[in-house]
Amino acid sequence: MTRRKQKTDTASHDSGEKHADKKAKSDNGNDNGRNGNLDRENIAAEFEKFCKEISNHLSIEQMRKILEANGRGWTGSDDAVVPRCMDMVYYGPLDQCPICGGDLECGRTKYYCTGAYSEWSTCTFNTREPPRKDEELVLPDSITESPAYDMLKEHQDLKSRNKRVAFGPPDKPFAGMTISLSGRLSQTQQRWKRDIEEHGGKVANSVLGVACLIVAPSDRERGGSSKMAEAVENGIPVVTEAWLLDSIEKQEALPLDAYDVASDLAVEGRGIPWSKQDPENEALESLAAEVKIYGKRGVYKESKLEELGGKIFQKDGILYNCVFSLSDKGRELNEFCVMQLITVPEKHLHLYYKKGSVGNDARAEEQLVEWENVDDAITDFKRLFEELTGNDFEPWEREKKFQKKLRKFFPIDMADGYDVRYGGLGLRQLGVAAAHCKLDSVVANFMKVLCGQEIYRYALMEMGMDAPDLPMGMLSDIHLQICEETLLEFVEKVKAMKVEGQKAMVVWSDFSQRWFTLLHSTRPFIFENFREMADHAASAFETVRDIVAASHLVGNMRGSTLDDPLAECYKKLGCAILPVENDSDNYKMIVNYLEKTYEPVKVGDISYTASVENVFAVEVSACPSLEEIKKLPNKVMLWCGTRSSNLMRT
Numbered sequence: 033m034t035r036r037k038q039k040t041d042t043a044s045h046d047s048g049e050k051h052a053d054k055k056a057k058s059d060n061g062n063d064n065g066r067n068g069n070l071d072r073e074n075i076a077a078e079f080e081k082f083c084k085e086i087s088n089h090l091s092i093e094q095m096r097k098i099l100e101a102n103g104r105g106w107t108g109s110d111d112a113v114v115p116r117c118m119d120m121v122y123y124g125p126l127d128q129c130p131i132c133g134g135d136l137e138c139g140r141t142k143y144y145c146t147g148a149y150s151e152w153s154t155c156t157f158n159t160r161e162p163p164r165k166d167e168e169l170v171l172p173d174s175i176t177e178s179p180a181y182d183m184l185k186e187h188q189d190l191k192s193r194n195k196r197v198a199f200g201p202p203d204k205p206f207a208g209m210t211i212s213l214s215g216r217l218s219q220t221q222q223r224w225k226r227d228i229e230e231h232g233g234k235v236a237n238s239v240l241g242v243a244c245l246i247v248a249p250s251d252r253e254r255g256g257s258s259k260m261a262e263a264v265e266n267g268i269p270v271v272t273e274a275w276l277l278d279s280i281e282k283q284e285a286l287p288l289d290a291y292d293v294a295s296d297l298a299v300e301g302r303g304i305p306w307s308k309q310d311p312e313n314e315a316l317e318s319l320a321a322e323v324k325i326y327g328k329r330g331v332y333k334e335s336k337l338e339e340l341g342g343k344i345f346q347k348d349g350i351l352y353n354c355v356f357s358l359s360d361k362g363r364e365l366n367e368f369c370v371m372q373l374i375t376v377p378e379k380h381l382h383l384y385y386k387k388g389s390v391g392n393d394a395r396a397e398e399q400l401v402e403w404e405n406v407d408d409a410i411t412d413f414k415r416l417f418e419e420l421t422g423n424d425f426e427p428w429e430r431e432k433k434f435q436k437k438l439r440k441f442f443p444i445d446m447a448d449g450y451d452v453r454y455g456g457l458g459l460r461q462l463g464v465a466a467a468h469c470k471l472d473s474v475v476a477n478f479m480k481v482l483c484g485q486e487i488y489r490y491a492l493m494e495m496g497m498d499a500p501d502l503p504m505g506m507l508s509d510i511h512l513q514i515c516e517e518t519l520l521e522f523v524e525k526v527k528a529m530k531v532e533g534q535k536a537m538v539v540w541s542d543f544s545q546r547w548f549t550l551l552h553s554t555r556p557f558i559f560e561n562f563r564e565m566a567d568h569a570a571s572a573f574e575t576v577r578d579i580v581a582a583s584h585l586v587g588n589m590r591g592s593t594l595d596d597p598l599a600e601c602y603k604k605l606g607c608a609i610l611p612v613e614n615d616s617d618n619y620k621m622i623v624n625y626l627e628k629t630y631e632p633v634k635v636g637d638i639s640y641t642a643s644v645e646n647v648f649a650v651e652v653s654a655c656p657s658l659e660e661i662k663k664l665p666n667k668v669m670l671w672c673g674t675r676s677s678n679l680m681r682t
Contacts (some may be wrong), residue, residue, distance in 0.1 A: 054332065080181070082596070083118045084610040089180035090117075098184075101170040104135075120169070121187055127163035131155055131534055136162050141207075145362065146631025149538050151436045153545035156558070167188060205279045206233025214259040215251040217273055224276070231280055235303040244269040244288055245275060251293075260294060270294035306391035306499075314554065317391065318498045319489055325370065326454035327506040328353055328446040334393075335384040337374045337398060345381060347406075350429050351448075352413055355502055356420055356441035359548035359556045361541065366390075366556055368501050369420060369441055372415055381409045385416060390499045390554050402618075432510055442549050444502060446509060451505035452583040453492070455590060456485035457597070465589075469598045474611050474646055479598040483586050488579050495572045496555040504552070504576060504585045511652035512580065515573055517549050518543075526562070551576060612647040618646050 088100075092110045096116035100108050102125050106113055119138045120126065126136045126143070132155040143162040147153040150458045169188045175181055211222045211233050224246070225235040236242050245263040249272050263270050271291035279286050306314045324333040328351050331338040352373035368469050369387040376382060381403045385652055388396025403409035417425040422437030436442055449455075457465055462480045469476040479666015481487060488505060492498035522543045529539060541558050548556035548570055558566045589597045601610070612619050623644050630642040651657060 060488045077279060079118075079122055082122055082239065083114070086118065086180050086183060086490070087114060089178055090175065094175050094178065097172045097174055098170075101172045104354055110190040121184060123229075124190075125167060125169065127165045129157050130163060131538060135240055135339075144374055148362070148438050149542040150546075151438045153542040154360050154439065156361050156541055195301070204232030205285045206231045209233045209285065209437075210236050210241065211276075212236050212239050212242040212245045212259065212263075214245055214247045214257050217246065217248050224273075227280070228276070239263045239268060240266065242268060244271050244275070246271060246273055246364055247293065249293060249434045263296050263645050305481060306389075311555075312393075315461050315493055318493045318500075318554075321498075321500040323451055323454040323503070325355065326449075326451045326501050327502050327503050328448040330450075330454075330503065331374055332370050332372055332384055332386070332501075334386070335372070335374060335382070336396075337376055337384070338380060340376050340379075342374045342376045342382070345409075345436070347410070350426070352410070353419065353446070355444045355446065357444050357549050357552040357554070358441045361558065362441065363543055366552075366554075367441075368499060368552060370501060371413065371416055373409055373422075381406055381410055383412060383416075386501075387420075390501055402631075444550075444552065445508040446503050446511075447506050447508040447584075449506050449584055450586075450588045451503040451504055452488045452579060452586050453485050453500075454503075455583065455588040456586050457483050457487065457589050460486055461589070465596075465598050468596055470596055471599055471602060475602070475609050475648075478609065478646065478648060479602055482582070483589060483601050488582060491575055491579065495568070495575065496553040497551060497572060497576065499552055499554060500549055502552050506578045507576065507580050511550070512573075512577055515547075518546060519570060519573060522565075559560065606616065609652040610647050610649045618649075619644075622647050 033247040048516050095113050129145040129147050132147040134145045136143050142158045145157040147155040203309045239259050239262045275291035329344050331342045356369040374382045374383045383401045386398045413424040420441045422440045427433040466476050466480050497504050544558045632639045632641045
């Protein structure tokens with residue numbers, strides 16, 4: 033389906049790759065790079081041998097001392113100490129990030145930056161060949177008696193230092209991975225084995241201990257194999273051949289989640305973030321998803337307390353209900369968090385907490401705690417708020433005073449009402465509501481569109497802002513104002529910007545991460561120009577603002593439809609809606625515009641086209657009449673709507 037022009041993570045500062053390829057070519061003097069790849073493989077093997085020998089003679093504590101002596105002190109887990117120390121000793125101390133000046137760290141397949149652009153964003157720079165300091169390695173006195181000292185001494189001198197990288201060459205995406213194959217694949221298992229080994233991987237007959245199991249999509253339909261059952265039981269990813277093909281094409285081992293075919297068979301259920309799913313599957317899942325929180329008084333559905341009569345706890349004018357968002361491209365995080373105090377009749381106060389990625393409930397951090405003492409529950413709520421955001425709860429809730437902290441969540445301020453995806457009429461209710469409506473039948477059908485959930489679900493789905501865990505249709509005026517100010521400030525900043533290249537990219541990346549923290553998207557990306565910003569930031573913001581207005585207008589229609597909710601909503605509009613004659617010039621103009629502008633949209637196996645059924649003229653009491661507007665100069669036709677719904681506003 034056409035969702036939007038999605039950006040890939042190549043927008044991250046990946047420039048180190050191109051530089052690395054050029055450097056390999058010039059260093060080896062070989063145009064086809066074969067000698068360079070051979071050198072890389074030899075060096076990688078030598079590095080692995082070196083690591084084994086050093087690890088046998090140095091303790092974790094001694095490795096920490098080496099890191100500290102070279103300004104790379106590490107307080108994290110012991111498992112992370114060894115690769116950091118070995119990389120530094122063999123290749124030399126890492127220099128600072130060329131983009132932001134932050135520290136570089138060694139990852140599984142690349143080096144990445146741990147620095148930040150601002151309190152809203154982290155650096156996205158990564159490379160296979162990082163900059164190294166032209167300094168001798170400092171060896172602490174505490175290791176002089178170690179059997180490994182002589183080997184370390186050999187690598188202390190700059191001249192003996194190997195400047196190649198430990199990672200396999202770019203065309204070996206499966207380096208260090210063991211993969212298992214199962215069933216009838218598109219090519220023989222022997223051929224797949226050869227392809228996998230040519231690209232750096234190994235193939236095992238057993239499932240245990242492998243990185244993933246490759247199966248044909250039809251295997252699941254046939255009930256699966258014993259290998260698949262064993263993989264699911266042991267939590268080993270089961271993916272399709274497409275993962276192999278795409279990883280080879282992009283020369284990088286891609287995330288397995290997007291190619292999963294069996295995680296929903298596991299006991300804990302399906303756990304694939306929407307951002308990792310195929311856009312068509314995500315769209316279908318989004319349209320069918322039930323909104324889990326509708327507004328400031330909405331009890332989160334998965335707490336299962338609303339069905340017991342649970343309500344959001346309120347004290348001294350404060351509703352203890354918060355949702356948060358965080359978009360962090362540097363750390364590849366895109367998370368939401370929900371935190372509520374819920375009162376249940378004849379029971380104690382409950383604190384509900386959930387943090388994770390949209391669609392990845394199986395891996396979300398979730399807890400429900402019952403408190404006997406109200407003050408203790410409030411204290412714990414405030415503690416969690418500060419832990420998540422770095423700010424105090426009451427100044428935010430009472431005065432909206434908040435200072436964004438680096439790598440911390442930002443609260444999404446909710447209004448007191450019903451998200452139209454929750455409060456609007458469902459498909460089953462629309463027909464009954466129209467049948468009991470006292471309005472003209474043509475106008476009643478138009479009100480069905482306005483008051484139904486469907487068009488708003490489609491609109492948010494197309495923008496990737498359809499998370500059921502966040503009430504995107506019930507944001508507060510304050511939050512919308514923050515979004516608008518952020519957008520306008522950035523436009524002025526870019527207009528006055530004089531930097532180019534990577535420095536300019538930093539500005540765009542900083543804004544992008546900030547924007548998708550404020551307006552949570554299931555598929556955040558880095559804006560690169562004004563066109564993308566206009567299409568996917570400014571336009572999206574205006575659409576969300578319109579949907580919020582619709583939510584307040586529609587309210588909660590989940591009750592009986594016998595009271596004519598469509599007519600009640602029509603009264604709230606405060607205007608007259610009149611059908612335009614089919615043979616009028618205005619009608620023909622709109623039909624002509626639609627035919628030349630809108631293309632079909634495909635969602636799953638269904639293709640949607642936009643067509644005109646009726647055109648309405650709106651007489652708004654609070655605005656100049658249509659006749660008065662016609663006399664004004666510089667008239668522009670405003671055409672608003674979604675690519676897959678038939679609601680247009682002129």
